[in-house]
Amino acid sequence: MNLTPKEIVEYLDNYVISQNDAKKTIALALRTRYRRMKLSQELQDEIMPKNILMIGSTGVGKTEISRRLAKMMRVPFIKVEASKYTEVGFVGRDVESMVRDLVVSSIGIVKAEKEEESKEKIENYVLNKIVEKLLPPLPAGASESKQDDYQRLLEAMESRVLSGEMDDKTIELEIQNIHVEFNDTNLPPEMAKVQESFSKVFSQMNKEDNKKEVTVKDAKPILKLEASSKLLDSTNINAIALKRAEDGGIIFLDEIDKIAVSAKSQGRNDPSKEGVQRDLLPIVEGSSVSTKYGTINTDHILFIAAGAFHLTKPSDLIPELQGRFPLRVELESLTEDTLYRILTQTRNSLLNQYEALLSVEGLKLVFEDEAIHAIAKLAHRANETTEDIGARRLHTVIERVLEEVSFSANEHKDEEFIITSKLVHEKLDVIVEDDDLSRYIL
Ligand SMILES: Nc1ncnc2c1ncn2[C@@H]1O[C@H](COP(=O)(O)OP(=O)(O)OP(=O)(O)O)[C@@H](O)[C@H]1O
Numbered sequence: 001m002n003l004t005p006k007e008i009v010e011y012l013d014n015y016v017i018s019q020n021d022a023k024k025t026i027a028l029a030l031r032t033r034y035r036r037m038k039l040s041q042e043l044q045d046e047i048m049p050k051n052i053l054m055i056g057s058t059g060v061g062k063t064e065i066s067r068r069l070a071k072m073m074r075v076p077f078i079k080v081e082a083s084k085y086t087e088v089g090f091v092g093r094d095v096e097s098m099v100r101d102l103v104v105s106s107i108g109i110v111k112a113e114k115e116e117e118s119k120e121k122i123e124n125y126v127l128n129k130i131v132e133k134l135l136p137p138l139p140a141g142a143s144e145s146k147q148d149d150y151q152r153l154l155e156a157m158e159s160r161v162l163s164g165e166m167d168d169k170t171i172e173l174e175i176q177n178i179h180v181e182f183n184d185t186n187l188p189p190e191m192a193k194v195q196e197s198f199s200k201v202f203s204q205m206n207k208e209d210n211k212k213e214v215t216v217k218d219a220k221p222i223l224k225l226e227a228s229s230k231l232l233d234s235t236n237i238n239a240i241a242l243k244r245a246e247d248g249g250i251i252f253l254d255e256i257d258k259i260a261v262s263a264k265s266q267g268r269n270d271p272s273k274e275g276v277q278r279d280l281l282p283i284v285e286g287s288s289v290s291t292k293y294g295t296i297n298t299d300h301i302l303f304i305a306a307g308a309f310h311l312t313k314p315s316d317l318i319p320e321l322q323g324r325f326p327l328r329v330e331l332e333s334l335t336e337d338t339l340y341r342i343l344t345q346t347r348n349s350l351l352n353q354y355e356a357l358l359s360v361e362g363l364k365l366v367f368e369d370e371a372i373h374a375i376a377k378l379a380h381r382a383n384e385t386t387e388d389i390g391a392r393r394l395h396t397v398i399e400r401v402l403e404e405v406s407f408s409a410n411e412h413k414d415e416e417f418i419i420t421s422k423l424v425h426e427k428l429d430v431i432v433e434d435d436d437l438s439r440y441i442l
């Protein structure tokens with residue numbers, strides 16, 4: 001969490017090429033929150049996050065940036081599609097549910113941390129339970145030497161369980177009130193509580209059925225769950241998680257352009273889209289949302305919205321909502337050079353993925369540099385002449401080039417297959433030259 005803006009950008013550079021403005025803006029926003037947390041409570045309350053609107057055509061890395069951020073940052077983060085919500089009162093997900101989703105994500109993080117802290121305790125619990133099942137208990141009143149023997153037996157068994165030697169043995173577990181977690185955050189908290197009580201009643205009812213034969217291997221994760229629900233203080237976790245989501249949560253609102261209503265379509269304004277925008281206002285501005293874990297205030301949650309804005313413009317959003325996203329960043333469309341760098345410089349790039357996939361068949365795939373340049377060039381051409389679908393074009397283009405070798409890879413065990421620029425041009429030139437053809441194929 002305390003990464004400097006530069007470090008955040010450096011991390012993103014591994015996965016997303018160019019788009020420096022967007023990376024910088026986001027890195028700075030994250031750092032600002034870190035700085036805020038260091039201030040006095042009074043100042044903290046005053047400093048509101050500056051929400052960000054990312055604008056860029058399809059396939060240029062908007063979602064990718066957020067996906068990578070989510071992985072890197074240990075802050076509560078969720079990505080939601082704006083288009084999936086409906087106005088309050090209509091059937092569907094209401095926008096408040098995104099805040100509840102954020103809390104669930106936060107709980108996941110805090111729980112994982114606590115589990116890590118109590119790792120030893122949890123592992124001991126699991127081990128003891130399993131050994132208990134595998135060894136018959138020592139009869140009461142056993143002599144001292146018997147007790148010593150038993151102790152040795154116990155220790156031997158423990159190390160056998162730990163080494164995985166006993167993994168195939170079956171034991172009987174009484175699975176205690178299988179805790180059915182309702183993650184349907186669309187339900188208002190009151191309803192969620194009702195649902196939970198139902199699930200409790202039901203799990204009481206079929207208590208007898210709860211005995212289960214499982215292998216030691218399968219028992220381990222089950223017991224681990226049981227241990228963490230017994231040993232960890234869930235009230236405490238919920239409280240920390242709520243606070244964490246309040247202060248550090250990020251909601252990535254993707255496809256925000258899909259709820260904008262184009263000024264051109266006068267009279268056909270879609271009331272439900274505007275309704276969703278209006279429902280969003282209080283949440284983005286700051287309001288209280290009740291969740292089944294408690295009430296959360298959305299004042300300091302950072303919102304990052306993103307959209308291609310092909311058919312609509314940011315100004316087609318209702319003014320109040322526009323105003324709540326003061327930072328605008330535009331993502332550039334991808335040049336031939338950027339496409340080339342996406343192929344060669346990203347971690348786990350498409351080329352690496354194909355190399356790895358075909359190596360399973362024993363085929364060694366080699367891309368000549370010339371060939372990669374040719375792929376980037378042709379992908380860029382196809383983007384220019386037909387629709388600009390950004391880096392996604394690379395997928396279709398490479399798929400074309402590798403189609404044949406991929407199909408018959410298993411017949412080329414232990415061979416090296418070199419992708420030359422000649423091959424690339426052979427496969428693609430005809431298609432790229434012909435607009436109609438490339439519209440269908442690429
Ligand atoms: N600048 C980039 N650097 C590296 N990879 C990129 C870049 N832009 C796009 N990609 C790749 O292209 C694919 C699509 O990108 P992404 O999902 O970010 O598109 P998007 O901008 O969200 O588009 P849309 O508006 O359609 O949602 C991803 O697999 C991503 O890895």
Ligand SMILES: [Mg+2]
Pocket residue numbers: 062063064254
């Ligand atoms: Mg996207």
